[in-house]
Amino acid sequence: MAEVESLSAHVAERVAAEALIVDVDGFEGPLDLLLTLSRTQKVDLRQISVLALARQYLAFVERAKQLRIELAADYLVMAAWLAFLKSRLLLPPDPEDDGPSGEELAAHLAFQLERLEAMRDVAAKLMARDQKGRDFFARGLPERVERIRQVTYTATLVDLMQAYARIRTKDEFRPYVMDRDRVMTMEEALDRMRGLIGFAGAWTDLASYMPEGWDADPVRRRSATASHFAASLELAKAGKIEIRQGETFAPIQIRRRDG
Amino acid sequence: MGDDADDARGDGGANPPLFDAPPMAEQERMVEAILFATAEPMGVADLNARLPHGCDAGAALDHLRRRYEGRGVRVVRVGDAWAIRTAPDLGFLMSRETTETRKLSRAAIETLAIVAYHQPSTRAEIEEIRGVAVSRGTIDQLLELEWIRFGRRRQTPGRPVTFVVTQEFLDHFGLESARDLPGLRDLRAAGLLENRPAPDQTEGDDKAAMQDDMFDGAGVADEDDGGDGAGPPEEDGT
Amino acid sequence: MGDDADDARGDGGANPPLFDAPPMAEQERMVEAILFATAEPMGVADLNARLPHGCDAGAALDHLRRRYEGRGVRVVRVGDAWAIRTAPDLGFLMSRETTETRKLSRAAIETLAIVAYHQPSTRAEIEEIRGVAVSRGTIDQLLELEWIRFGRRRQTPGRPVTFVVTQEFLDHFGLESARDLPGLRDLRAAGLLENRPAPDQTEGDDKAAMQDDMFDGAGVADEDDGGDGAGPPEEDGT
Numbered sequence: 190m191a192e193v194e195s196l197s198a199h200v201a202e203r204v205a206a207e208a209l210i211v212d213v214d215g216f217e218g219p220l221d222l223l224l225t226l227s228r229t230q231k232v233d234l235r236q237i238s239v240l241a242l243a244r245q246y247l248a249f250v251e252r253a254k255q256l257r258i259e260l261a262a263d264y265l266v267m268a269a270w271l272a273f274l275k276s277r278l279l280l281p282p283d284p285e286d287d288g289p290s291g292e293e294l295a296a297h298l299a300f301q302l303e304r305l306e307a308m309r310d311v312a313a314k315l316m317a318r319d320q321k322g323r324d325f326f327a328r329g330l331p332e333r334v335e336r337i338r339q340v341t342y343t344a345t346l347v348d349l350m351q352a353y354a355r356i357r358t359k360d361e362f363r364p365y366v367m368d369r370d371r372v373m374t375m376e377e378a379l380d381r382m383r384g385l386i387g388f389a390g391a392w393t394d395l396a397s398y399m400p401e402g403w404d405a406d407p408v409r410r411r412s413a414t415a416s417h418f419a420a421s422l423e424l425a426k427a428g429k430i431e432i433r434q435g436e437t438f439a440p441i442q443i444r445r446r447d448g
Numbered sequence: 449m450g451d452d453a454d455d456a457r458g459d460g461g462a463n464p465p466l467f468d469a470p471p472m473a474e475q476e477r478m479v480e481a482i483l484f485a486t487a488e489p490m491g492v493a494d495l496n497a498r499l500p501h502g503c504d505a506g507a508a509l510d511h512l513r514r515r516y517e518g519r520g521v522r523v524v525r526v527g528d529a530w531a532i533r534t535a536p537d538l539g540f541l542m543s544r545e546t547t548e549t550r551k552l553s554r555a556a557i558e559t560l561a562i563v564a565y566h567q568p569s570t571r572a573e574i575e576e577i578r579g580v581a582v583s584r585g586t587i588d589q590l591l592e593l594e595w596i597r598f599g600r601r602r603q604t605p606g607r608p609v610t611f612v613v614t615q616e617f618l619d620h621f622g623l624e625s626a627r628d629l630p631g632l633r634d635l636r637a638a639g640l641l642e643n644r645p646a647p648d649q650t651e652g653d654d655k656a657a658m659q660d661d662m663f664d665g666a667g668v669a670d671e672d673d674g675g676d677g678a679g680p681p682e683e684d685g686t
Numbered sequence: 687m688g689d690d691a692d693d694a695r696g697d698g699g700a701n702p703p704l705f706d707a708p709p710m711a712e713q714e715r716m717v718e719a720i721l722f723a724t725a726e727p728m729g730v731a732d733l734n735a736r737l738p739h740g741c742d743a744g745a746a747l748d749h750l751r752r753r754y755e756g757r758g759v760r761v762v763r764v765g766d767a768w769a770i771r772t773a774p775d776l777g778f779l780m781s782r783e784t785t786e787t788r789k790l791s792r793a794a795i796e797t798l799a800i801v802a803y804h805q806p807s808t809r810a811e812i813e814e815i816r817g818v819a820v821s822r823g824t825i826d827q828l829l830e831l832e833w834i835r836f837g838r839r840r841q842t843p844g845r846p847v848t849f850v851v852t853q854e855f856l857d858h859f860g861l862e863s864a865r866d867l868p869g870l871r872d873l874r875a876a877g878l879l880e881n882r883p884a885p886d887q888t889e890g891d892d893k894a895a896m897q898d899d900m901f902d903g904a905g906v907a908d909e910d911d912g913g914d915g916a917g918p919p920e921e922d923g924t
Contacts, residue, residue, distance in 0.1 A: 217555060220579025263580070289647030297646050301579070307631075307640045308577060312561035314630040321620045322547035324539035326723035327487040328532065330769065342831060344790040344798070346598070346859045347591060352792070353799035354873045356815060480758030481776040484722075498779055520718030534719040541716055541736050545723050600862050609868050614860070 219267035222246070224302050234303040239295035240278050243271040274298070371406065373413045378420035386430055392442040395421055469502030472511065479508040489529035489619055525624040527615045536622070549593075556586050560595060564617070564629055565641060568599035568610035573643075587611070595620065707740030710749065717746040727767035793824050798833060802855070802864055806837035806848035825849070833858065 216222040226245045227237050250268040253260050277291030319325055382398055395417060403413040421443050424430045430443045469475070478499055483490060495505035509530055513523040516532075524533050534542065552560075559582055562574050574582050590596045590611075599612035613626060623629065635641050707713070716737055721728060733743035747768060751761040754770075762771045772780055790798070797820055800812050812820050828834045833855040837848040851864055861867065 217578065218580030293647040297644070300644055301577075303638075304577060304640045305579065307635055307638070308558060308561050308565065311565060311629070311631045311635065312557045315561055315564065315621060316552075316557060318621045318623075318630065319536040319539070320549075321533070321622070322545075322549065325536045325622060326534045326539075326542055326545050326719075327619075328484060329545060329723045329725040331485060331487045342790045342794070342827065343787045343858075344795050346861070348790070348795055349799050349802065349859060350868060350873055352795040353803055356796055356799065477756075477758035477773065478776060478779055481772045482758075482779055484759045484770065485772055485780055518715075520715035520720075521722045532722070534723050535715065538716055538719040541720055542723050545725075597860050598866055598868060601866055609866070609872050 219246075219264050220301060220305055222249070222264070223267075223298075224305055227302055234299060234306060237299055237302070239298055240275060242298075243275045243278075246271050247275070371409050371412065373400075373403070373409070373416045375416045375419045375423070378413070378416035379423060382417065382420050382424060383429075386424065386443075386445055389430070389443065389445045390447075392433065392444045395441040395443055398443075469504075470500060472504075472508065475499060475503045475505070475508040476511045476515075478503070479505055479512055483512075483523065483530060483532045486531075489526040489531035489615060491529040495530075524622070526619045527625055529615060531619065533622070550589075552589070553586065555580075555583060556589055559586050560590055560613075560617075563590070563596050563611045564613045564626060565632065565635060567612040567626065568602075570602055570608040570610050572608065574611075707742070708738060710742075710746065713737060713741045713743070713746040714749045714753070716741070717743060717750050721750075721761065721768060721770045727764040727769035729767040732767070790827075791824070793821065794827055797824050798828055798851075798855075801828075801834050801849045802851050802867060805850040805864065806840075808840055808846040808848050810846065812849075 216225065223242060223246060226249070227234065227242055229245070230237055230241065247268060250260060250264065274291060274294050278295060279291075282290055321327060381400065385398060396414075398417055398421075399410075399413050404410045418441065421430060421432060421441070425432050425443075429446060431446050432441060432443050434441045470478070479495055482495060482498060492505050492509070495509075496503060499505055499508075509523065516523050519535070520538060521532050521534050524531055539546075555578075558578055559574055562577050563569050566573060566577070571582055571587070587596070593616075594614055595617040596611045597614050599610040601607040601609055617623075618625065708716070717733055720733060720736055730743050730747065733747070734741065737743055737746075747761065754760050758773055758776055759770050760773050761768055793816075796816055797812055800815050801807050804811065804815070809820055809825065825834075828849075829836075831854075832852055834849045835852050837850040839845040839847055855861075856863065
């Protein structure tokens with residue numbers, strides 16, 4: 190009999206604890222939870238006992254731990270802070286410590302709770318107002334005279350920002366695609382140079398191997414320069430040409446390697 | 449009406465314009481026509497730009513507003529602009545015109561209220577008041593509804609962007625100006641719109657430091673503001 | 687108004703309805719609100735269907751028509767239905783209502799965004815950032831919209847013209863200055879960017895640095911360049 194009773198009491202306890210925990214999902218963060226807990230004190234938020242509130246919150250977190258429910262980090266941060274606050278409120282003030290007193294911290298927490306509740310309150314008042322498209326209405330048939338038509342172009346700030354975001358991050362999002370028309374690959378350069386190298390008996394500036402018109406556009410020029418340089422290294426490795434450069438940044442010269 | 453026309457002529461006599469402005473009764477008709485034709489609120493300057501030279505849209509609006517008192521449609525003020533809207537007590541007739549607004553989340557409603565009552569507000573300030581991070585999409589949704597927009601950047605380190613409410617917000621909630629927000633005066637009297645900094649703590653307490661950051665610079669531009677980088681963790685993953 | 691109410695009562699007395707119909711003045715208000723708010727002209731039967739039981743839309747319409755005689759808008763018959771329309775003599779005021787609005791092309795909005803974020807910018811710089819050539823029409827369109835204008839010429843070989851955004855641009859987009867444009871981090875926070883982590887943050891920084899280089903010095907000599915937001919807005923609030 191006694192066993193059954195204690196068992197059912199145990200079950201009831203667990204159910205109550207779990208109900209509270211399950212509700213965590215319904216809370217929008219620790220401050221919201223604190224506000225809800227504070228309502229059980231049934232007093233004006235200005236008269237609230239922050240100490241009692243801190244105890245309730247810590248008990249709540251403790252229960253969550255027992256039930257092995259993972260609480261989000263900000264709930265734990267708040268718990269740590271409330272534990273600190275609790276100790277400040279309970280212990281006599283340390284004359285050495287020039288930090289804020291427990292009362293000051295508690296008063297601020299009470300202020301935050303009161304402010305959050307006030308904002309909820311006015312948010313509800315705002316939403317309860319007459320609203321356009323529900324309680325009152327704008328002109329349903331704005332007039333247009335069709336005879337004179339003038340086209341204006343429009344865009345919203347969001348369009349503008351999205352456009353900018355798109356440009357600035359296109360490298361992040363776009364599947365990688367080569368802009369072939371402005372890129373010269375090493376294979377292309379290699380093909381070109383293989384054809385031309387036979388005539389290069391004397392030292393010749395590498396730049397002279399660049400295809401015609403490729404220096405007009407800086408992007409294309411860079412690409413062509415790089416690919417031809419890489420191709421010439423490849424040819425040198427294969428023993429087809431020799432490379433030299435007088436000094437740093439001097440023109441690179443190549444010539445056919447005989448034999 | 450005769451009086452109005454005389455008034456207009458009287459003004460003209462004192463300082464003769466190049467062209468005679470139409471009589472006031474006529475100006476009132478014109479403003480009436482323009483306001484009826486558009487669904488968007490129109491500013492006095494816009495009205496004047498469209499009226500013939502020498503007209504006084506402000507005075508015409510005064511007349512028009514009085515004329516429509518108690519009628520099925522009303523001339524209402526929306527910030528710096530004016531619009532004609534149906535009387536709110538007749539909303540029940542308009543079930544077919546009712547536009548279903550997307551249901552706003554609690555986070556979005558609270559965020560909107562905070563921007564409205566505290567504007568200009570930074571994201572960090574919104575998070576400080578709600579005690580949670582503003583999730584992605586909440587601000588986006590309010591921007592999309594055109595109920596909030598970007599205000600001036602805060603002149604504090606990090607120059608965080610601020611949010612303010614729009615004319616569309618005022619129009620939607622039938623407010624003449626943001627000063628007419630419900631309960632604003634009570635909130636102010638209770639000190640709940642102040643940016644009260646968290647009591648300063650000795651070094652090494654992250655929480656207090658974080659709160660300091662958030663409070664800073666709301667009004668004064670002198671203190672060290674960590675900007676909105678240091679917000680609390682995200683509210684939900686969506 | 688008093689007269690109208692009396693009329694209604696008179697009608698009611700002859701043949702008492704199940705429910706008291708609202709006074710005629712009230713019925714007139716209702717018809718006024720409905721005709722104002724509906725997107726289509728309404729027939730008498732439609733109106734009666736919407737009005738409370740016992741109302742007489744035909745009579746209310748008659749009153750309303752008389753009330754609007756000589757006003758800036760009139761109650762007019764459209765086929766079998768009724769609508770509120772601008773008085774014909776005021777049609778000239780509606781010329782601005784005829785404008786057709788179209789979305790800006792992608793090329794134009796991107797070009798505009800680059801000018802706004804990097805002003806003053808030359809055409810070559812815009813092309814560098816967009817990675818494609820900017821057609822002459824795109825620039826012309828933005829100039830015509832008065833969203834961009836010519837800035838000072840760049841003091842570099844070729845002395846290319848630069849573009850800056852205008853006050854008109856700021857007005858249209860509800861910005862106080864181009865500096866108030868949110869940076870990439872803000873865009874990401876507002877959910878306007880996919881929140882996927884940048885594959886290589888340093889690469890992004892290099893890019894920004896390169897662009898800064900590109901645009902550096904342009905602004906230096908341009909202090910008197912016409913005011914609005916000489917410098918580019920800051921990136922990422924770092």
